[in-house]
Amino acid sequence: MGLLSKKDAKLITDPLTDNNPITIQVLGICSALAITAELKASIVMSVSVLFVLGLGNVVISLMRNIIPSKIRIIVQLIVVATLVIIVDLVLKAFAYELSKTLSVFVGLIITNCIIMGRFEAFALGNGPWKSFLDGVGNSLGYAVILIIVGFFRELLGSGTLLGIKVLGDPIEKTGLYAFGYENNGFMLLSPMALIVVGLIIWVQRSRNQALIEEN
C-alpha cells in the first residue's frame, strides 16, 4: 500500500459503515430519498455527488488559508454551485431523459448537507489529498445507502433492475408472476423511501450496538 497509508484508507472506509453520512451523521437526506424509486437514478445521483464532493473538497482545501471565515459559507456555496452547474449541463447533454427524472434534485446537490458538512468539518482543516479521500469516502457512503434503497424500491415496486425485467413479465404472466406474484406499487411512492432507510438504520444499529442512541 504505497499510495494509501492506513490512516488514509480509514478516511475512505469509515464513512462506508460506522460513520456513514446518511445513517449516522444524518446528512444529505434531502436529495437522497426523492430519487430512489429507480436504481439508475440513484446511481447517477451518487456519481454526481462523488464528482461534486471530491472536487469541491479539494478546491476548498486549497483555498482554506485565504478564505475569510466570516464569508466562508458564501464562498463554499459558490464553489458547489459552479460544480453542480457543470454536472447539470453534462446530464442535460448526455442523459436528457434522466435529467428530467432528477429534475430539481440535481440543483439541490448545492444544499446537500453532506457537501457543506464535509467542507466545514474536514476540508477547512486538512490538506488537499486527505480532503479528496474524505470526499470520495463520504460520497461512497452516501452511494451505498442510495443504491440499497434504489435496489429494493425498484425490485419490489416495479419488478425491474436498471429497467431489465428480472422477475418476469407482469402482463404475459411469466417468471414469478406465473405464481400469482404482484408488484407492490406502494414501494414506488415517496413515503416508502423513508421507511426503507429507517429499516436500514435498524439493521445497522442492531449489528453494531455501540451506535445506539440514548433516546
Added chain:
Amino acid sequence: MEHLELFFKSIFIDNMVFATFLGMCSYLAVSKKVTTAVGLGAAVIFVLAVTVPLNWLLDQYLLQEGALAWLDPKYGVDGSETIDLSFLSFIMFIATIATMVQLVEIVVEKFSPSLYNSLGIFLPLIAVNCAILGGSLFMQSREIPSLALALTYGVGSGIGWFLAILAIAAIREKIRYSSVPPALRGLGITFIITGLMAIGFMSFGGMLTGGDEEKKKKTTQVVASSKLEKDTQVKKIDITLKSDSEEVAENIKEIEK
C-alpha cells in the same frame, strides 16, 4: 381563488417534507423539542416568503430565455440575439438566498431584538436548508405565473414545512415515554414515523384533483365543484384535528397511569 388553491396545494399536497423530502437535514436535527422547532419553522416561513418572490423576479427579468427583452427587444424570444441565461439560475438563486439571509439577520437584529433572540441562531442554518433553494427551484420549474402567486407559494410551502416540523417535534417529545426497540431509538423511529406521516399526507392528494383542467375550461361548473371541494377540505381538517386531540388525551391518560 387561484391564490387559495395554490396556498392549500403547497401546504398539504406538495408538502415540502412529506412529498419532496426537502429540508430533511434540519427537520431531523432540530426536531427534538417543540420550542426550537417552532423557532426554525418560523424562520423558514419568513425566509421563503422573501426569497421566492425575489428569485421569481430574477428568473423573469434576467434568467429565462428572452428575459432580457426589457433591455432591448433584440434580446427577446423573437429577437435576433436571444439570450438564455437559465444555466446560471443555480448560482444566482443560492447567492440571493445567502445574501438575503444575511440581510434579514442584520435587519431583524436591528429592529426587533426579541425576534432576533428567538430566530437568530437559526438564520445562518437556513442558507443551506434545501427547503429554501428547493422552493425557488420548484417555483421555476412549475412556472408560477405572477409575483403575487410566487409570494403565496413561498408562504404556503413555508407553512407546510412549519407544520411538518411541529408535528414531528411533538411526536418525538411523546415517544420518549414509549419503549422503542433499542436499535430504532432516535433516528430510526423518526424516519419511520415521518414515512407514516407522509402516507397520511398523501390522503390530501384528492383534495384538488382535476383542479388544473377545470380552471382551463372556466365553466360555471367549476365554481360549484370548487365550493364542494372547499367544504370537504374543511371537513377533512376538522376530522384530523379531532382525532389528533383524542390521541393526545389518550396519551396523557396513559402517562398518568
